[in-house]
Amino acid sequence: MTEQTNLEHLEFQAEVKQLLNIVIHSLYTDREIFLRELISNSADALEKLRYKKLTQTEVIDEDLPLEITIELDDKEHTLTITDTGIGMTKEELVENLGTIAHSGTKAFLKYLAESDKKDVNVIGQFGVGFYSAFMVADKVTVETRSFAPEASGCVWTSEGSGSYSIGETGPLKRGTKITLKLKEDAREFAKPDVIKRIIKQYSGFVPFPILVNGERVNTVQAIWTKNKNEVTEEEYNEFYKYIANAYDEPLLRLHFSADAPINVNALLYVSKHNIEKFGFGRLEPGVNLYCKKVLIQPQAKDILPEWLRFVRGAVDSEELPLNISRETMQDSALMAKLRKVITGRFLKFLNETAKSDPEKYKEFWTNFGMFIKEGAATDFTHRKELVKLLRFSSSRAEEGQLVSLKDYLDRMPEGQKEIYFINAPTKEAVEASPYLEAFRGQDIEVLYTQEAVDDYILSQVGEYEGKKLVSIDRANLEIPEQQQPEGEALAGEELAGLMKWLKEVLGDKVSEVKESKRLSDSPVLVVNPDDMTGSLQRMMQMINKDINAIGPKVLEINPYHPIIKRLAQLSKQNDSFAKIVVEQLFDNALIAAGLIVDPRNIVQRMNMILEKAIQ
Numbered sequence: 095m096t097e098q099t100n101l102e103h104l105e106f107q108a109e110v111k112q113l114l115n116i117v118i119h120s121l122y123t124d125r126e127i128f129l130r131e132l133i134s135n136s137a138d139a140l141e142k143l144r145y146k147k148l149t150q151t152e153v154i155d156e157d158l159p160l161e162i163t164i165e166l167d168d169k170e171h172t173l174t175i176t177d178t179g180i181g182m183t184k185e186e187l188v189e190n191l192g193t194i195a196h197s198g199t200k201a202f203l204k205y206l207a208e209s210d211k212k213d214v215n216v217i218g219q220f221g222v223g224f225y226s227a228f229m230v231a232d233k234v235t236v237e238t239r240s241f242a243p244e245a246s247g248c249v250w251t252s253e254g255s256g257s258y259s260i261g262e263t264g265p266l267k268r269g270t271k272i273t274l275k276l277k278e279d280a281r282e283f284a285k286p287d288v289i290k291r292i293i294k295q296y297s298g299f300v301p302f303p304i305l306v307n308g309e310r311v312n313t314v315q316a317i318w319t320k321n322k323n324e325v326t327e328e329e330y331n332e333f334y335k336y337i338a339n340a341y342d343e344p345l346l347r348l349h350f351s352a353d354a355p356i357n358v359n360a361l362l363y364v365s366k367h368n369i370e371k372f373g374f375g376r377l378e379p380g381v382n383l384y385c386k387k388v389l390i391q392p393q394a395k396d397i398l399p400e401w402l403r404f405v406r407g408a409v410d411s412e413e414l415p416l417n418i419s420r421e422t423m424q425d426s427a428l429m430a431k432l433r434k435v436i437t438g439r440f441l442k443f444l445n446e447t448a449k450s451d452p453e454k455y456k457e458f459w460t461n462f463g464m465f466i467k468e469g470a471a472t473d474f475t476h477r478k479e480l481v482k483l484l485r486f487s488s489s490r491a492e493e494g495q496l497v498s499l500k501d502y503l504d505r506m507p508e509g510q511k512e513i514y515f516i517n518a519p520t521k522e523a524v525e526a527s528p529y530l531e532a533f534r535g536q537d538i539e540v541l542y543t544q545e546a547v548d549d550y551i552l553s554q555v556g557e558y559e560g561k562k563l564v565s566i567d568r569a570n571l572e573i574p575e576q577q578q579p580e581g582e583a584l585a586g587e588e589l590a591g592l593m594k595w596l597k598e599v600l601g602d603k604v605s606e607v608k609e610s611k612r613l614s615d616s617p618v619l620v621v622n623p624d625d626m627t628g629s630l631q632r633m634m635q636m637i638n639k640d641i642n643a644i645g646p647k648v649l650e651i652n653p654y655h656p657i658i659k660r661l662a663q664l665s666k667q668n669d670s671f672a673k674i675v676v677e678q679l680f681d682n683a684l685i686a687a688g689l690i691v692d693p694r695n696i697v698q699r700m701n702m703i704l705e706k707a708i709q
């Protein structure tokens with residue numbers, strides 16, 4: 095090791111410390127994945143260097159071969175991995191390996207806190223793979239020299255506990271060398287046979303030579319250009335592990351080739367985990383673009399629409415020019431054609447999976463449904479296909495069962511003209527709400543949407559197979575009339591008088607008060623005079639931080655309900671307590687609609703009502 099000067103001791107950022115603590119003290123099932131993480135970092139560094147050379151940036155040690163070498167010393171118990179990649183400057187070292195917590199650090203900690211499996215092995219997918227070295231080493235030394243001609247060599251060392259030191263060093267060749275002093279219980283990782291096996295298992299597809307004690311161990315195979323029957327299940331899984339930086343098997347896989355309208359070979363995967371859900375930030379696209387097996391662009395942005403950024407894999411087309419630049423790629427007609435073919439094929443594949451393996455599709459939907467919704471909300475071109483992939487809970491579905499629009503249509507009674515939905519963050523809440531009363535009585539199915547985006551999509555789509563999609567919190571809902579409840583209803587002038595008085599008491603909060611044809615048990619209900627469903631309004635309340643940002647409602651009243659009948663009497667004297675009751679009824683109805691209501695008013699009013707009740 096070279097000599098170090100100007101050594102500085104620095105503390106790891108708090109979340110990095112926490113992460114290291116977990117990594118060091120966890121029990122692992124697959125700690126050998128540390129090697130894949132380090133190799134993958136080296137391969138990235140080499141890829142970046144290759145691109146620099148391609149774009150004519152000046153790099154030092156230009157003739158160094160692009161490769162990864164691993165030296166094992168079974169006596170000293172060390173493993174050293176060296177690459178001739180892009181290297182790091184001192185500032186980059188500090189930023190990348192210590193002081194700054196990347197979004198992945200937080201997301202990984204959150205994942206560990208929330209996941210039942212407490213699976214440290216997924217570390218690579220959170221972009222903090224380097225730290226996995228501390229699973230097997232009690233000391234890690236990084237010597238590195240950036241490609242930039244003016245940079246100098248630097249050394250970083252740490253024992254993983256709290257701090258690291260960093261300093262400059264004598265002349266180094268371009269690239270990065272990482273030395274692991276292996277823990278006593280990890281000494282097997284200095285044995286060539288063990289290391290060669292791990293490389294074959296996880297890193298067989300790394301597109302740069304990997305040499306172990308001088309012997310080349312990986313042979314790059316472009317399995318995506320082969321016929322399906324020439325590729326084994328194992329090879330598929332290995333390639334996935336390489337391309338997705340994963341340690342487990344994929345959830346879904348699609349391998350296809352086509353000649354028209356464009357030549358393409360594609361091998362695409364969906365992982366089992368969706369790390370964007372854990373606050374990782376936006377996933378980066380994960381499909382590499384090749385031309386005749388030569389990598390043209392890693393993680394190509396334009397090969398798939400944004401909302402398919404969770405897909406991992408390889409796309410190869412003979413028709414792409416080798417020297418295509420990122421800029422020309424963006425607006426090339428060729429890329430647009432490729433994107434169309436691949437997206438169409440992938441959507442078809444998802445639909446087929448939903449039919450042939452509903453359980454698997456459900457798992458996909460639970461983890462990745464958010465991307466399908468994003469697509470349905472933003473991608474007009476593919477909306478029709480995406481809508482078929484949407485799933486909902488429903489008034490007819492059992493707990494955990496999911497329903498598609500097609501399922502709904504298939505069992506809809508003859509004569510029903512519309513498809514009904516209501517926003518329901520939870521099934522329990524909506525099933526206790528007044529909106530369902532009329533539907534329950536008539537056994538008409540209602541789909542439950544979960545998020546505002548669902549309502550947005552359904553209102554944008556407007557109809558499915560010729561049937562209008564209607565939110566049941568709309569004012570002008572045409573449902574068959576309810577069977578009349580028993581007893582006498584308020585009617586005629588008394589009813590008209592009450593409605594007029596209610597409008598006066600509630601003022602601008604309501605645009606209209608009318609007799610309800612859909613209530614059986616509840617006294618009142620608020621409905622929306624326009625297309626803004628309750629969930630969209632709730633979103634507006636949150637965005638504007640204003641609970642009044644909901645616009646006027648239509649108040650429907652149940653003329654059979656005792657509260658309504660009693661109010662009719664009290665309204666004649668313009669009773670002040672009755673007004674309080676009305677305000678409270680209205681707020682109760684807003685709560686039933688899932689809207690946010692000022693709790694202070696409610697509590698104050700409730701206390702007044704209680705006081706009166708126990709007099």
Ligand SMILES: Nc1ncnc2c1ncn2[C@@H]1O[C@H](COP(=O)(O)OP(=O)(O)OP(=O)(O)O)[C@@H](O)[C@H]1O
Pocket residue numbers: 131134135136138139177179180181182190191217218219220221222223224225269270339
């Ligand atoms: N061999 C290397 N050469 C150059 N830079 C490196 C090397 N190893 C790590 N780095 C830098 O350190 C950063 C952090 O590495 P780390 O493995 O923790 O995360 P990552 O590489 O961004 O994500 P992933 O774990 O998914 O590969 C990298 O993004 C890279 O900039």
